[in-house]
Amino acid sequence: MSRPLFAHIDTAALQHNLSVARSHAGQGRIMAVVKANGYGHGLARVAHALWATDGFAVASLDEAVQLRELGWQKPILLLEGIFSADEITACINHQLTVAIHHFEQIHMLQAARLASPLSVFLKLNSGMNRLGFKPQDYLNALTQLQAIPACGDITLMSHFATADDDYGIADQLQVMQRCFSQLSYPVSIANSAALFRYPAHHGDWARPGIALYGASPFAEMTAQALGLRPVMTLHSQIIGIQMLNTGDALGYGRAWIADRPSRIGVVACGYADGYPRHAPTGTPILVNGQLTRTLGRISMDMLFVDLTELPTAQVGSTVILWGKGLPVEAVAQAAGTISYELLCARAQRVPERDIA
Template identity: 75%
Template sequence: MARPIFAHIDTDALKHNLGVIRNHAGTARIMAVIKANGYGHGMAKVARALWTTDGFAVASIDEAIQLRELGWLKPILLLEGVFGADEIAACVNHRIAITVHHFDQIRMLQASKPAQSLALFLKLNSGMNRLGFEPQDFLRALAQLQAMQTCTDITLMSHFATADDAYGIADQLQVIQTCFDELPYPVSLANSAALFRYPASRGDWVRPGIALYGASPFADTAASALDLRPAMTLHSRIIAVQTLKPGDALGYGRTWIADRPSRIGVVACGYADGYPRHAPTGTPILVNGQLTRTLGRVSMDMMFADLTGLPDADAGSAVILWGKGLPVESVASAAGTISYELLCARAQRVPDHE
C-alpha cells in the first residue's frame, strides 16, 4: 500500500474562487496566474478548472506550450518574458504574449525580426524594484517597440509591492499614472490583494494568483471573509501512537520534552512532502476533525501531533495538515512563512486523490 499522504484538489473551489474574483474585477479581463505548477495544485488540473477565464499567466515557455497542447486558445502571458532569442520563435508559433522588462529583450526582438505579430506586455518598475523599466526609460522603451511593425499589440503593466499591507499602493499608483497617462494602450496592474482592496487598480487586465487557490492575500483577513474556498487539502493519517511520561523527549534534537503524561501521534508527513521543517511546536493540525498542535521537530517523512486531549484518536486516524477546516494561512503564520510557499512546496511524491 502507498503512504497515506495525499492532496485533494477541489476543482469546484477553484471555479468558485474564479467567480468571486470576477465579481471584484468588474469589466477587467482575468489573467489567471498558474505558474509553479498551478501553485502546487497541478497546472493542467487548475487550467481545466479555470477554462472560462480570459487568459493564463505562467513563468516559462514550457508551461505556456503545455497549455497550448491542452487545447487552450486564449491569451497566455510569460510573466518574466523570454530568456533567450530562441524562445521568440516559439512565442510566435504558439501565440504567447511576452513581458518586456529590459532593453536586452527589446534588442532580441529587433534582431529576431518576427514574421508575425507578437503580443507584448511592457513592464514599468513603479517601485517594487524587481522587474521593469525605470520611469525615465519607459517611454524610450515603448518607442522602440512602436517602431517594430510586428510589435503593435502592446499592454502596459506594473506590479505592486505592498497591496497586501497598510502601506498600500498610492505611491506606486502615482508613478504608474504619470507614466501611463494618455497612452492609448490597455493596462494590467492588479494582483490578488489589489483586486480586493483597490478598485482603481483594476485596469483592463487583472492578474490574480493566490486568491484563485482559496488563500487570503492579507495577513489580517481570513480567506473565508473574502468568500474564498481552499482548493488544496493535504491529508494524511496517524501511523503510530507513543505514550510519554514526564521528562521523555520527542524526536530529533529533543526539542520537546513532556511535562505531563502525553499521547503522541506519529503522522506520515514530513519536509520531503513539502511540510515546513521549521514549523514549531504549536503549529495547528487537525486529527479526526479536531484541532490540536504539532510537537517537536518535523523530520523527513514524519511529524508529531499531540493526542493527549483526543482520547478517540489512534493509529489510522485521519489528519489534515492544511485545507478544508484548517486554513493554509494559519499553518503558514505559525511556521513564520506565507501560504504561497506551503502550497508551491507540495512534493511530487504527494499524489492527488479525488
C-alpha cells in the first residue's frame, strides 16, 4: 500500500490562469514559461493544458524536443540559448528559437552553415547582471546577428529583477527604452510580476511563469487577489497521534517542548518529499480544512501538526500542505523561501493525480 501523499494537479486552473495572464497582455502574445518540468507540475501535463498559448519557454534542449514530440508546432524559446555549437543543428531541425546573450554564441552561429533560418531573442543586460549584453555592446551584437545570412526573426529581450518589489522597474525600463527605442523589432521583457503590476509594459511577447501555476509573484498580494487559482495541491493524511504532557519534547533535537497538554498529529510528508526542512514551528497547514500549525523539526518522511484545538481530527484525517485553501506562498513565506522553490522541489516519489 502506498503512502497517503500525493499532488493534485488542476489542469483547469492552468487554463484559467493563462486566460488571466492574457487579459493583462492586451494585444501581446504569451510565451508560457514551462521550464523545470513545468515548475514541478509535469511538462507534458502543463503543455497540454496550456495548448492555447502562443509559445513556450524552456531552459534546455531536452525540454524543447519533448514539446515537439508532443506535437507542439508553435514557437519554443530556449531561455539560456545554446551551450555548444553541436546544438545548433538540433535547434534548426526542431525549429527552435534561441536566446543569444554572449558573443561566443554569435561566433557559433557565424561559424555554422545553417540550413534554415534560426530565430533568436537577443538579450539585453538592463541591470539584473545575470545574462545578456551590456547596453554599450548591444548594438554591436545586433549588427553581427543581422550580418549572419541564415539568422531568422530577431526579438529584443530583457528581464526585470525587481518588478515584484517596491524598487520597481523604472531604472531597468529606462535602459531598455534607450537601447530598444530606435530598433524596429518585437520586444519581450515582462515576467509574471511585470505583467500584473506594469501591464502597460507587457511588450510583444510576455513571459509569465509562476502566475500560470496559481502562485503570486508578490509578497504582499495573494494569488486569489490577482484572480489566480492554485494548480498544485499537496495532500496527505494524519498517520499517527501522540498525547504530550507539559514539558514533553517533540521530535529530533527536542526542537519543540509542550507548554500545555497537547495533542500531536504525525503527517506522512517530509523533506524527502520536497517539504522544506527549514520550515519552523508555526508554518500553516490544513487538517480537515481547518488551519493549524506545524511543530518542531521536519523529518525526512514525516512532520508534526498541532491538533490540540482540533478534537475531531483522527488518524486518516485529510491534510493539505499547500494548494487549495492554503496558498503555497503562505507556506513559503513562513519557511523563509519562495513558492517557486516549493513547487519545483516536490520529489519524484510523490505521485501526481489530475483533477478536472
